[in-house]
Each structure stands twice: as C-alpha cells, then as structure tokens.
Amino acid sequence: MKFATPPGAKFTISNTLPEELRTPEHEVKEAAVEVTSGEFGYYVTQEIADKIAGQSTELNWVAGWLDFVITKQTFLYPVTKLPLIALYAGLEKTIPCILQGIVPIPLVLEEGKLGVYFVPPDIKNEATFAPKHYKAVYFSFSNAYLDKFKSEHPQFQAVYDKKRESEMQGQRIEPIDLNANDYHIIELLRTSTLQGEALKKLYEAYTSLLLIGYYLRLSEREKLPVTKTRQYHEAISIAVQYIDTAYSNPKSVPEIAKLVFVNETTFRIWFKDIMKRSPAEYIMDQKFLHVEEALKDPKLSVNQIAHMTGFADGEHLSKMFKKRYHITPAKFRMNLPGYPKTV
Template identity: 25%
Template sequence: MTSSLYPPALHFGIPEKMQPHVRVSASLPDRYQQYRIAQSTDTTYVEAPFGSYITQEIRDPNWIISWQQCFVKEKIRLRPSVSQPMLAMYCILQGNISCRLQGKGKLMMIEKEFGIYYIPSHSQNIADLRPGYYEMICISFSPAFVRKFITHHPSFEEIYQQQQRQARRAALLPAIRMDVSDLKVLHEMRHASEDQELAPYLESRLNDLLSLYFSALTPKYLQNGDQAQKLRQICIYIQNHYHQPLSIAELSKQAGMHINTFERAFKELLSVSPRGYIEHLRLKKAASLLSQTTLSIKEISYSTGYRGANYFTAVFRKRYRCSPREYRKNRLT
C-alpha cells in the first residue's frame, strides 16, 4: 500500500465474482523468478481464474515506478483505479490493451508506445485484456516533480492543472512510438546496479525519459534551424511582455511568417497555441499574485494584461474552476 508520502499508484480491480478465488502474495512463485527486479521495494503477485499478474514498485517521494506483467489465460476486464488523482507516464512494452477512461472514452494502448495520462481518483476505468502476455511500466509523478517540466513544456500545464483541481474527467497527452533511446533508458532503469545510489540514478533516468518524450512531440523540422530559433525568440518576447496587449498578427510579423504558418508552427513546437501560451503566462502570474499579495482583483487583472476584472474573472474561473476571490481565500486558509 502507498501512503500520502508517495504519489498514488495504479491498482487493478478484479471482477467481484472472481474475488473468492483470488490469491495475493508478497513474493513471486519460483516459475516467475526470472521477472524479479532486485531493487523493488514492494512486490505483489496476484493469481486468479483468468491468469495472474505481477506488480513490482520502487518508491520515492517524487515518483513511483511500477513494473507490471500480466499472464492472461482467458479474456478479462480489469478496472484500473487510483485512490488519489494521478499524473503518470504509461509505457507499453508488450501487448495491446483496449481501455476506456472516465470522461475520455475508448482508446487503444499500443505496444511500444508511451504517453502521459491524468487519472481521477476512484474513477470508473476499464482495461480489456485478451489471452497473452503483457508488460507495462507505470511511472506516477508527484506535483513537485511535474512542476519542473512546465516552464519548458507548457503543454504539461493543462494536464497538471487537471490533477491540481482533482478534475473528474481523465486527460492525456499523445502516445508516441518508443525508439531505441527510450527503450535503452527503460532497460537501464530496470537493471540499475545495486552499487549505485538508486534514487538519484533513477530520477536522472526519469528526467531523460521525459525529455525524450517531449522532444518526440516536437516535429523534427522544428527541433533545429532558423524557424525554431525564431519561435523560441518569440516565446522569450511573450514571457517578457505577456502583461501588455499582444497581437498574434504582430507576433507572426516579428517571426517573419505568415500568420497561419506561425500559429501552426508555434503549436507544433510547444503543443499550445500562441494565444494559449499568453493566457498560460498571464494566469500563472495572476495565481501567484493572488496567493502572495493583497492587490485587488482589478489591480491584478490590469497588471497581467487583462482589460478588466470581469473578463479576467471569467477566464480565471474557466481555468481554475473557481473565482479569483475564492482561489485567494482557499490559498490563505
């Protein structure tokens, strides 16, 4: 069992009619010793009429890495769930899994793909497994760990906010095909030497894995070259002037691009539109001012680039699911 000291872990609910026939153990049977991970701090072996599965976890206050193997003899519908809102990377090493996430609908998790998922607490989710062998890795992150990536990857902000406000609908970032570099990092994590300081080593590998994921989200033609450099300069300009009136047309001229090309390229580079990026910076600053100053709502609205308190309040409520006044009150209490 995980505690509040650690991020939430994913658990698989087994159909109630099978419960009397389920056997749970903290050790692996001899026939499964080949799957044992030496560094694991918590092992769970579950045997049921449909087959069996193994979960092996390494825990840190900033993350939980969970290696999962399922040995399915007959088709089964499991119910993945978490006790607290979870933001995680899920990597499918073997097998394809048909899923349904609460508020998101059906999706297929494909072998050799990984993605970022937000799972609400106690949500109704489904995973359908056909007979075969499945191998997955679930990496659950603490909010503090996630925050480190938001500045460089604004697309992370929205899914992070879903977790912060405990949204009842699941959310996800695109699943991407793993290449040799991604698989190499996962292999290094699994086979880390017992002579190493485990937590710092694994955290470094997790940083590598997330960097590879976000790099893969960016089209190759934008990762280098003049166009990417111009867009990065525009990002810096926006960061320094978000509190002022900004025109997308003027920004596109600064970048030397047609406005349609600019908007498309900007979104491909940052996974957020230019307008969305400006809004992200304004609201982030507004939230900080609400928490750390006694400025009035009107003063904050004008200092963060909004044309009035009413419009600012409407935009803020849409993002944070509460008014600026309620946000300040909750932070102070």
C-alpha cells in the same frame, strides 16, 4: 498504479514473484512485489518508490513494472486514490482501456508507445485483457515532482498544458513511438543493481531523460513552441549512456562532447541543465556508485576495486573515498549489513 479484479471474482494476493518471472528478463532488483492471482491468471507489480521528504506515506514518484499473465479473458480496473499522472510505456502487447474523465476516453495502451496519462481518483477505469502475456512499465509522479520538472524545463509548459486540457475535456492526444533510447533507459533501470539513495538518484536522472524526450517529440509533432532542439535531449542521453558503460575509463569531457557532435561549452551547459551536475561530477558519481557496490563483495580487495573502477591503485581510491565519505573503504564495508566481520 493498482488494478482491481472484477466484482465477485475470487483472488489471492502474495508478495512472492512467480518462479517463471524470476529471470533476468523480468525480475526487478530492490522492487516491492505484489502478485494478484485468480481464475483469470495473475498479474504482477514490481515497484520502486521514493517517499516525499518528511512524509511517512506520500510518495514523490513510483516506478512500476507490470506483467499480466492472463489465461482467461477478463476485465481489470486501473484505480488510484489520488489523481495520478503517469508516464506509461507498453513493452509487450496492447491493452484496450476506457479512462473516466469529465468524458470517458476510449484508448489503447499500445505496445511500443510512450504516453502521459491523467487518471482521476476513485473512478472505475476499465482495461480489457485477452489470454496473453502483457508487459508494461509506468512512472507516476506527485504534483510536487511535476511542478519541479516544469520549473526546471519551462520549454515544455505549452505542450503539457495542451495535453492536460485535452484529456480533461475527453479528447485524446496520441502517444509517441518508443525509440531505441527509451528502451535502453528503461532496461538500464530495470537491471540496475544499485541500492538505497544511489538507486533513487539513478531513477530520478533517467526518468527526467524519458520525460524530456517525450515532451520534446510531442512538442515537435503538435507544432508547439519549445526553446530547445531535439539535439538537446539526444546528445545528453547518448553521453549519459556512454558514461554509464565506460565509467571506469571514460574519454575526457571535451572528447565526450565531440562524441555527441556538440560544442564543449554548450555540452557542459546542457549536461548540467538536465543532470543537475557537471559531466565530471557525474563521471565521479558513477565511479563511486560502482565502488560502493563492489565493496559488498568480501572477495575483492580495495586494490582490485580501484583497478575495476578507474582509480590508480588502492591508496588513491582510499584517499578519494575518505574525502567523499569521511570514512575509509575498509571501515565502510565493515559497516555494511550482513558483511562478514571476520574478513
């Protein structure tokens, strides 16, 4: 999602995050940074994107953190070259907008709200900014990504169709309130230190949880039929949060099921439906994600990493690592870019 400046406005663009935003509360590791500065102040986009397999430019999804540090009232224009479908969360301050559809839709991108928006291409959408610091995050999707999501979660087809039809006709369906779970997922993504494919897998899993939670609550509010209950989303979300924090020494799968008040058999079915892998596979994935990260630190021995990540010892970790990656941890870390070869 890009924002154009007012016609005739003088501005500069850079790729360096302003010093005041280089803090744990604002900076997104591994993100591409774009800063647009002008007499109005500046705004920053920090994006992480996944390209469609086999394509050089087309994107499967984009996650972007927005900071608008506005010092003089101005208008900015959300623009897109392709039809954009985005899940948008207002994190700080409310932005009044007009989205141009068949009929212009006046709305406010509210603080503390989560919504899906359909933005037509090459149209002058308008957003009004008073002198404030605004924060938001968006997740935009290709049609292929959403088609896949809908095929995997057909229970949301009715509410998806109603929302899209309403907005194309110039009507507006109010967004839902961000809950504590939404904020937690967004923060886990923003602060992740993973890289490459591991980071993309994390984004896809957690973005699916955000979408599921959104459509589930919207379906209930609009009284549209769904075949899963609120417990479907919340139980698995809580379980994932627990595993992410206790990956080195988690409870057993039956104990995790009890933790979220779900029958073990049902829990396993629900977990695999949402996360596309079993609970045990997800736990092991988390362990190895942290092993990969720890191997970047030359000060840590394989034995130390084993104890940090829940393996019995270095020998056990090496055996499991080689089975998974077909290479030893020692050789893996020696092949890492920038790793000191003399260590």
